[in-house]
Amino acid sequence: MIPRLALFTLSALCLSMAHADEVQVAVAANFTAPIQAIAADFEKDTGHTLVASYGATGQFYTQIKNGAPFEVFLAADDSTPAKLEKEGDTVVGSRFTYAVGTLALWSAKEGYVDDRGAVLAANQYQHLSIANPKAAPYGLAATQVLDKLKLTEATKAKIVEGQNISQAYQFVSTGNAELGFVALSQIYKDGKVTSGSAWIVPSDLYSPINQDAVVLSKGKDSAAAKALMDYLKGPKAAAIIKSYGYAL
Structure with a gap:
């Protein structure tokens, strides 16, 4: 005979599992490492599973407009989510x-x-590796830096352009480019650069990279989507985000 307390615990677990859900998330490539760390805690703490796809913000915009099944969008800018918001x-x-x-x-x-x-x-x-400035906000920021430093013409023939910030990083990490503009989060953890050598570009050389999250229309009835948005505002996620060199 199963003790009453065990029955209650088992029932509570089954109820929790019954309400657990998946959330499909479009994630800007620069946020790959942080969201992977957040996803593990999110699943442990809420029971929901985060299924992430990574890419350039501009490319995600096109996919979303074409009916991609994303429920939450973690963009690398604030203008693309605002545009989607305006478009309903x-x-x-x-x-x-x-x-x-x-x-x-x-x-x-x-x-x-x-x-x-x-x-x-x-x-x-x-x-010199950069991300596609038309699709990736970090690529646009790189072009702004070159413009401010009056190096646009001098570097024009040397630019190697990645589809997104992950590819821009790969060009440098594999030695196909001696250096490149990347997201600090790709090379930084807990207060230090983790490999190679880097210059943290002063923020006055480019427009602020405010990265917005938004629930997409497909996620309007998703408990997991709402739970993720709440979780991203919480202390555990904030600590992880900061550890990768982002400000909040």
Whole structure:
């Protein structure tokens, strides 16, 4: 005979599992590592499962407009979610800024990039990697930096363009480009650069990278989507986000 307390615990567990759900999330590529860490805690704490797809914000916009099954969008900017909101493709009132991104100039080589980014103006490299500025906000920020430093023309023939910030990072990590503009979150953890050498680009050289989250129309009745948005505003997610070099 099963004790009453065990029966109650089993019933509560079954009830919890019955209400657990999946949430399909479109995640800007720069936020890959943080969301993977958050997803593990989110599933443990809520029972819901986060299923993430990674890519460029501009490409996700097109996919969403074409009926992609995403329920939540974690963009790399604030303008794309605002545009979707204006076009009636989101749950009104759900949008908020979950992170503020930082741009870094990075090389996989130790000591190659100095802490003031002088290597950029020295122009001794063959290839400079950036993300597609039309689809990826970090790519747009990179072009703004080059413009502010009056290096657009000097670097034009050296640009290697990735479809998104992950590909821009890969070009540098594999040695196909000596250096490149990446998201700080890709090379940073717990207060330090984890590999190679980097210049954390001063924020006055590019427009703020306010990254907004929004519940899409397909997620309007999803308990998991609502739970994720609440979780992203909580202390556990905030600690993880900060550890990757984002501001809140």
